[in-house]
Amino acid sequence: MDILMKSVKLEMNGKLYVKDPESSDLGKKIVEQSILLIDEIGFECFTFKKLGVRIQSNESSIYRYFENKHKLLLYLASWYWGWMEYRMVFATNGISNPEKKLKKAIEVLTQNVEEDSSFSHVNEVVLNRLIINEYSKSYLVKEVDQENKDGYFTISKRIVSRISKMIQEVDGSYPYPLSLASTILEGTLHQYFLAEHFPKLTDCNQKITPTQFFTDLIFRTLNLKPNG
């Protein structure tokens, strides 16, 4: 990852936090260590009290940054998708051939996150694992419509919209570009989860990647050549 990224700050919806965690050392520590702790013990077992012990700070101090752990998860998800969108736009910018552009976008979106780019204090490898395991829980809640109105899902929606538009650029007659795009975004997380825990439910493994599966799917669906 380019060194340039280290100086970029992702813009976050201000309603996601009580106090901007980027504005202090404690805030950054909360974000950094919450990712590691949720990854270790799972979102259900994760509490602000446990995080407080881990960062040698106080439960009440964490509440000054995030209302509750659900909002923290929304924040982390928003961060992840912001990072993903940035990489996607960066990687596809300047590609004029629609097929190549779509292929590149799918590649970035479905690729395994293998190394921590040290883009700020966030470990993207661990965050990626967290998103695979916990992202669904951020929107599968009764409050989803209000939270959607509050703009908490803006970024991942924009990614789906971008992919959908690229699909249309490649094949304007294809009738389901949005559904295909959202299926790839969500399906990627799911395929990684299956590869880890239900290997009999997926063809993805060490040799076959979700990138190959979804790239192939797109090519077949839009009737393209694999070398497009």
Added chain:
Amino acid sequence: MDILMKSVKLEMNGKLYVKDPESSDLGKKIVEQSILLIDEIGFECFTFKKLGVRIQSNESSIYRYFENKHKLLLYLASWYWGWMEYRMVFATNGISNPEKKLKKAIEVLTQNVEEDSSFSHVNEVVLNRLIINEYSKSYLVKEVDQENKDGYFTISKRIVSRISKMIQEVDGSYPYPLSLASTILEGTLHQYFLAEHFPKLTDCNQKITPTQFFTDLIFRTLNLKPNG
């Protein structure tokens, strides 16, 4: 739905419950009303105490049937997929043409559940909605590997396996039958959720159904004719 179904009892993994809820009136009431209550208030807010009030029974009595609400969710999911598998096998049985068979299976799996077949005390319309909203939470947990070993996900795995085999019957050269099958199963739930809460992320709506989207996807991917 055929009247025959009323007399069929779905076989459940005995480890899912402490005491078989099918074995008593209270047990059936627990299953019946838990579906309605979870649908109303969401899995996070659902407690055995609240269910106890609703069925005018005691919290501790419910614990005699299910260890905790997570196990109850696993039970309900298992019931749902058992019911789905039954319908799928029933509907495809006797179809010898592989393409027609696959098409029928996808149709059953992706179709909107519109009427309560009154197959026992379970309201399938509500259960379907519950599965769309809560199913992911049943396996996105730290204990997933142990619970998989305990066989809690056997039925949905078998459905994926069946679809995968049907895909291979249609096109033996297609390299990702398992991933395609699991993408359809999970993707269907996701598309219904999006249609309800994020209409801008899907093409599915009152006119376009997930069945159409996924049937089209399968046809394009396996290079078939729509009238196959």
Added chain:
DNA sequence: GCGAATATAATAGTATTACTATCAACATAT
């Protein structure tokens, strides 16, 4: 019809969770 076994209800109790409130300590900015 009676006693034994079983199912359910009622009550109480515990540890943890998910917070809220208050106040003190410290740093910084003016």
Added chain:
DNA sequence: ATATGTTGATAGTAATACTATTATATTCGC
């Protein structure tokens, strides 16, 4: 020197997720 903001420490509350015990009601075998 004083006001302001940040963090830490402590305490407290209501709800959750159970477990345990005892009482009561129902059912079954004989």
